[in-house]
Each structure stands twice: as structure tokens, then as C-alpha cells.
Amino acid sequence: MIPVTKTYLPSIESYHNRVRSIWNTGILTNRGGFVKELEGKLKNEFSLNHLLCTNNGTIPIQIALKLYGKGGEIITTPFSYVATTAAIQWEGCTPVYVDIEKDHWTIDPEKIEEAITPKTTCILATHVFGNPCDIEHIQTIAKKFNLKVIYDAAHCFGVTYKERSIFSYGDISTCSFHATKIFHTAEGGALICNQPQDYEKIFGLHNFGHKGKLDCSGLGINAKMSELSAAMGLSVYEDMDLIYNKRHTLADKYKTHLTSEFCTSFKLRANTSINNSYYPVVFKDIKTRANVEEALNRNEIIPRRYFYPSLNKLPYVNQQKMPIAESLAERILCLPLYHSLTDKEQMQVIKIIKETLS
Ligand SMILES: *Cc1c(COP(=O)(O)O)cnc(C)c1O
Numbered sequence: 001m002i003p004v005t006k007t008y009l010p011s012i013e014s015y016h017n018r019v020r021s022i023w024n025t026g027i028l029t030n031r032g033g034f035v036k037e038l039e040g041k042l043k044n045e046f047s048l049n050h051l052l053c054t055n056n057g058t059i060p061i062q063i064a065l066k067l068y069g070k071g072g073e074i075i076t077t078p079f080s081y082v083a084t085t086a087a088i089q090w091e092g093c094t095p096v097y098v099d100i101e102k103d104h105w106t107i108d109p110e111k112i113e114e115a116i117t118p119k120t121t122c123i124l125a126t127h128v129f130g131n132p133c134d135i136e137h138i139q140t141i142a143k144k145f146n147l148k149v150i151y152d153a154a155h156c157f158g159v160t161y162k163e164r165s166i167f168s169y170g171d172i173s174t175c176s177f178h179a180t181k182i183f184h185t186a187e188g189g190a191l192i193c194n195q196p197q198d199y200e201k202i203f204g205l206h207n208f209g210h211k212g213k214l215d216c217s218g219l220g221i222n223a224k225m226s227e228l229s230a231a232m233g234l235s236v237y238e239d240m241d242l243i244y245n246k247r248h249t250l251a252d253k254y255k256t257h258l259t260s261e262f263c264t265s266f267k268l269r270a271n272t273s274i275n276n277s278y279y280p281v282v283f284k285d286i287k288t289r290a291n292v293e294e295a296l297n298r299n300e301i302i303p304r305r306y307f308y309p310s311l312n313k314l315p316y317v318n319q320q321k322m323p324i325a326e327s328l329a330e331r332i333l334c335l336p337l338y339h340s341l342t343d344k345e346q347m348q349v350i351k352i353i354k355e356t357l358s
Pocket of ligand 1 (some may be wrong): 154214
């Protein structure tokens with residue numbers, strides 16, 4: 001069976017060594033040495049002012065919205081994972097969808113202004129498959145209307161835009177370190193921000209609202225990463241070059257062989273260095289996507305319909321029509337892409353797609 005992804009497992013010795021040291025210290029959580037070491041390494045590598053590790057990649061979106069959503073309307077994208085919309089609804093805010101750009105697949109800034117009302121508090125947009133949103137345009141709109149910008153950067157570990165980590169843009173960015181993501185801590189994630197006063201608030205929110213051992217006067221939640229997760233993260237982190245290189249080679253091969261106009265991918269935004277965490281392809285119509293999916297499944301190859309559904313179609317939101325996102329969500333497949341995918345396996349995937357299309 002060839003799945004869409006496989007979790008990268010570091011050498012068991014590397015993980016064991018860290019776990020052994022946990023046995024010595026007896027510290028399993030509450031910001032032990034491994035969480036701080038991981039935060040330090042990531043801040044340093046990506047030149048970030050503030051980064052806080054969390055226990056998954058959804059709670060950082062909730063925390064960002066707790067801080068800036070204020071129960072208002074959140075301008076958001078229909079083309080993302082369900083967590084983006086679920087966090088909005090869960091935090092008592094209202095998602096207001098704006099359709100995506102046809103070629104980049106990120107929120108269309110040309111359509112944002114008409115969706116803004118006096119109740120709008122934030123723009124929450126996703127850098128889709130690591131492809132950056134139109135950051136400058138969004139920033140201009142946010143400034144004009146005094147809105148906060150939150151980026152769901154769940155896919156963006158290692159991505160740079162204009163020579164800077166993509167995490168450094170917007171008021172707050174969030175990342176996921178879930179086992180299916182390019183860098184992982186089994187379950188985990190992070191909040192990234194630029195302003196020290198934001199960091200202070202975020203820090204409190206992620207730890208029960210504590211401002212000291214006894215003072216828990218602010219409202220908060222438990223979003224802390226455990227030492228076991230951070231230990232996994234540190235061990236995976238040692239192998240990132242290997243992971244990036246392998247994925248780069250695989251993505252290049254897909255790109256070389258899947259050149260048909262009936263099977264395309266997104267347009268990479270200029271000045272971006274991508275991490276190849278996914279290889280999405282979009283077919284000319286629903287029927288072709290279904291035919292390709294069936295042919296692959298018959299050969300025990302399991303691509304994933306990701307993102308599906310278009311989030312404006314979720315039963316618990318105010319449904320707005322989003323023609324571009326809806327059409328894309330119906331026609332897209334993410335192809336197998338992971339460190340241990342062999343050349344032979346990948347060529348089999350390519351061959352089946354080509355045969356089905358011809
Ligand atoms: C994975 C993902 C999330 C959620 O992250 P978890 O760590 O699984 O909670 C949110 N948004 C996007 C775009 C994702 O891909």
C-alpha cells in the first residue's frame with residue numbers, strides 16, 4: 001500500500017537518549033528543558049522574535065482568536081483544513097468567507113474589502129500548501145480597516161518569503177507539528193508573533209491565565225507542549241535537511257512527469273522558497289479526478305482529497321457561495337509524498353495517472 005504520507009521517525013537511539021534524560025530529571029511537562037531548547041532552535045533558525053510551542057496546531061488558532069477575534073466576524077478562506085473554520089466557530093466568532101485566487105489558491109485580497117463590516121475584527125488566512133498569501137495586499141487592507149492579521153501557517157515549516165521566514169509575517173502566525181506535517185512532534189504546534197506585549201498575553205492564555213504561581217486572574221487554557229513531544233521534535237529536527245532534500249527530489253519528479261494541461265498544480269508566489277510538504281494536483285473536472293482516484297485505489301495507492309470540503313459548505317456555518325474554492329475542492333488530490341517513497345513506487349503513481357488521463 002502506498003499512502004499519501006508516512007510519519008518521519010528519527011533514529012530510535014536519538015529519541016531514547018532524550019527520553020532517558022527525562023527519566024533522570026523527572027520533568028515531563030510545564031516547560032521543561034526540551035520545550036525551551038526546541039523553541040530556542042526554531043527562533044534562532046527562522047530569526048523570529050517570539051515563538052511558543054503548543055500541544056497541537058489548532059489551539060494556537062483558537063488562542064490567536066481569543067486574543068483578537070473578540071466574538072466578531074473573521075474574514076477567512078474556504079480553502080483550508082477544517083481546523084481553520086472550526087477554531088473560529090469554537091471561539092464564538094463568525095466566519096465570513098472570501099473566495100480564493102484561481103492560480104495561487106490563497107484568499108483573494110481583491111474580494112476582502114467588500115466582506116468587511118463594522119463587526120469584522122480579524123483576517124484569518126491560510127498559506128495553502130506553504131504557498132504564501134498575498135501578504136502585502138492583505139497588510140494594506142488590514143491597516144486601512146484596523147484589523148488584525150492571523151496566518152494559519154500549519155504547512156509552512158521552513159518556508160521563506162522574500163528571504164524571511166513566512167512565520168514572521170502578520171500579527172500572529174500559527175504552525176502545526178502534527179505527525180503528518182513535514183516537521184512534527186507527534187502532536188504539537190506553535191504560536192509566532194512579533195510584539196512582546198502579544199507574546200506576554202499569548203503566554204498567559206496558553207497556561208491557564210497564570211501570571212505567577214498564585215495569580216491566575218486572567219482566563220486561559222492548557223495548551224502546553226509536553227517534554228516527550230519536544231524530545232521527538234528535537235530528534236526529527238536533526239534530520240530536516242534529509243527530509244527537505246528527499247521531498248524536493250520527489251516533487252521535482254512529479255513536476256517533470258505530470259505536465260498535462262489536464263493535471264496542474266498551484267502557481268508558486270514569487271520570491272518564495274517552498275518546503276514541498278504536499279504535492280497537490282488538480283484535474284480538469286470531477287469525473288477525471290474520480291477516475292484517477294479509483295485507478296490509484298485499485299492499485300492500493302491512496303491519495304487524499306485535501307482540502308475537501310470547501311469550508312463554506314460545512315453544515316455549521318452560514319453558507320456562502322464560493323465558486324473557485326468549491327470547484328477546486330472537488331477536483332484536487334494530494335499525491336503520495338514522504339521520505340521513504342521509492343523511485344519505483346513514485347513512477348507507478350505517475351504511470352497510473354498518465355494512463356488514466358490519456
Ligand atoms: C494540520 C492543520 C491544522 C491543524 O493542526 P493540528 O496540529 O492537527 O491541530 C490547521 N490548519 C491547517 C491548514 C492544517 O493543515
